[in-house]
Amino acid sequence: MPDQPASTPAEPFETLYERMISILRFVSHVRFGVPLADAEDIVHGAFVKYIRDYSGVRDPGSWLVTVVANASRNYLRDNRKETALPFNAERIWADPNASRLADVIATRLALGAAFRKLDAGCREVLNRFHERGESTEAIAHALGTTSGYVQLRLHLCRKRVRAIYLDLTRVRS
């Protein structure tokens, strides 16, 4: 009889789920652009698969990420009319810097959570400037204010995001 019983995974299922769930949702929904509800099905399907045969899996985190990436890629192929393949959909996890990629994902996830905690005003100013690439003048025009006001708001909001981000990551570590 094997020394390590098949009924005992190295990491309890709940712990693994909590460690990986955000990253897996990120891979499917954010990176591959799978609609959130379908991404959730893909991610949970990967967990079901893992629970059924974890004894053959050496690195559960990487295994789950690759299963979710493959399933998301297949989803996009099957739904080609509705969703376009993202530019980097092919073999993203074969990247030799995959561990750095995991760090980037963790940072983006934590920042996303930090943006969510901002007040609506801050979020709008940061979003217009950073995501949409609008100039401070354009933002000021849209908001009916001055670019000096927008610059100051940007400065204060970035500061707030950094503080929230540090709080979130400190709690996690």
Added chain:
Amino acid sequence: MKRGHLDHETIAVYINEPEALENLEAVEEHLRECVACGEIVASVQALEAQFDHPETWASQRLAELPQRPPQHLVEHAERLRVENALAEYLLRPLLKNEETFQHSSIATDRRYYTAGVVRCLVHAAEEIRDRQLRFALHVTAAAVIIAEQLTPPAYGLDDIHTAIGQAWREHANVLRFTGDYRAALHAIDRARDAFQLTNLNTFDLARVALVRGTVLWKMERFGEALPLAEESAAGFLEFNDTERWIHAGLLKGGILFDTQRYEEAVTVFQKLLVPAETLDIGPTLGLVYNGLGAALQEVEEVVRAAEFFQKALALYDHFGMVLERTRTAWSLARLAIRQGHRANGMLRLRAALDMFLAHGSMSDAGLVALYLAEELLREGRITEVLKLCEDLGDRFTAAGLETRAAAAVRFMQIATSRGVATPKVFEHARRYFRRLSEQPELPFIEPPADDEA
């Protein structure tokens, strides 16, 4: 400013609107000299670079989703845990030894008809196949029987096909260790068919490709085996499964070796060395050492080759891997002969032959005997060759191989006594022994008369 550090306000302004700083030059000078402030600026810059990335903004919605597993997943995990635990409880007494297992009612008793039992048997076979091959074969045969009995509604189709795929894949694995490659190929095809009916099957299919490639390699179907080795290596790399990636590399190296592409084989095996040593799984590392040793031997790097063979022997001894150990010992014997230590090499060859015979690995025994006979003939020791053939013929006959291995040995004996044991004759016999492991029932057929000349 040089003595102290920049405050966070100044750093933030410096990053986003440096032109707004009245003392910009002083700040830049400070940053050139102060490592701590430079690191803070770099980390804030790295963080703020992510502000511009659409993925950061798209991540916002994820923050609102629950982080705990849903109840149905928790219950599913618990159900499987209990099923596995029950299977272990039922199987523990049966898996104590081969005899108990063989006399059990596992294949007919419906209490054992669960996917948990299949998983447990597959797991047990993986653990024992290096040391107790025949026992492992009984275990996987039982796993196949049980997996094929699973039916809905107790299990979903995905569960059933997965169990069938797992059982056949491990059965194929064990069969290829026994040398029954034809049956192994059939088994791995059954596994592939089953996994193709399951969801999210990339990993399972990569594992199938590895086993299938290995079987085809052993059957000397190198052209079919090489792409499978490369396909499975790419798959395992993607899953960050270093151990299986190494095994896929070993397969590729083995194929290159057997097709006499020795320099390429050395490159492949060398690439595996550091990952295998880092991973530090003894049996896998042993295979890497042995492969590298064999390839180095062929490119005349005999000192390094011997060093790697010795390391492999130490690992195989430690882990009780008798057949692998004997194969490495055989390689060392050849190396000794090649280096001019003929007496020592011959002794080692005889020891390897005895060990293969003792463990019922007849095709390996036949191949070692041929090598030994060739070396003896080189020294004109005809009587010893005849005696070797006679002894071996008796052993093979006693094992029920009169028309097979024993016939091949008798043929060699006659060729030697007639003085027509040419390299061509040896090659004919060698090809037969290689195929014997693939087709255990294959009768030996003598070559046409003009071939003997």
